[in-house]
Amino acid sequence: MFKWRENFSCNIKEVDKQHKYLFQLGENLHNIIKTKDGLDHYDEIMAIFKELEEYTIYHFDYEERLMEKYNVSDIEAHKEEHNLFVERIKEIQSQDVDLRQDKVVMDTLMFIADWIEKHILKSDHKYKDFLNEKGVY
Numbered sequence: 001m002f003k004w005r006e007n008f009s010c011n012i013k014e015v016d017k018q019h020k021y022l023f024q025l026g027e028n029l030h031n032i033i034k035t036k037d038g039l040d041h042y043d044e045i046m047a048i049f050k051e052l053e054e055y056t057i058y059h060f061d062y063e064e065r066l067m068e069k070y071n072v073s074d075i076e077a078h079k080e081e082h083n084l085f086v087e088r089i090k091e092i093q094s095q096d097v098d099l100r101q102d103k104v105v106m107d108t109l110m111f112i113a114d115w116i117e118k119h120i121l122k123s124d125h126k127y128k129d130f131l132n133e134k135g136v137y
């Protein structure tokens with residue numbers, strides 16, 4: 001479901017590495033419900049949500065500092081998108097996950113897929129050429 005392709009690349013090594021990690025988290029989450037083994041996966045699901053939360057902190061921080069360092073335009077709008085992602089992850093974690101594990105996981109997978117398309121492929125890709133031209137790879 002979350003297969004990395006070269007067109008996802010921002011051509012900046014550390015950013016790509018961090019984005020790939022989000023794909024990995026999405027894939028891990030997908031694997032949990034894909035098995036349909038009827039077992040309880042609450043702990044595994046919550047562990048991934050925790051990792052997602054940590055991811056948002058260091059990845060967004062890394063990206064925003066990089067953008068600030070090189071004075072990329074529209075930083076504020078970009079930060080706003082990051083904030084919305086953080087809020088959504090908090091919301092996801094604060095629901096009653098236990099009784100509706102499959103539903104919550106499916107919603108989260110859709111949210112991540114949507115994020116990849118709308119944020120990584122659009123907003124993140126906007127700074128790609130600019131930073132590459134500044135020698136950031």
Ligand SMILES: [Fe+2]
Pocket residue numbers: 019059063120124
């Ligand atoms: Fe990003």
Ligand SMILES: [Fe+2]
Pocket residue numbers: 063078082119123124
């Ligand atoms: Fe971003």
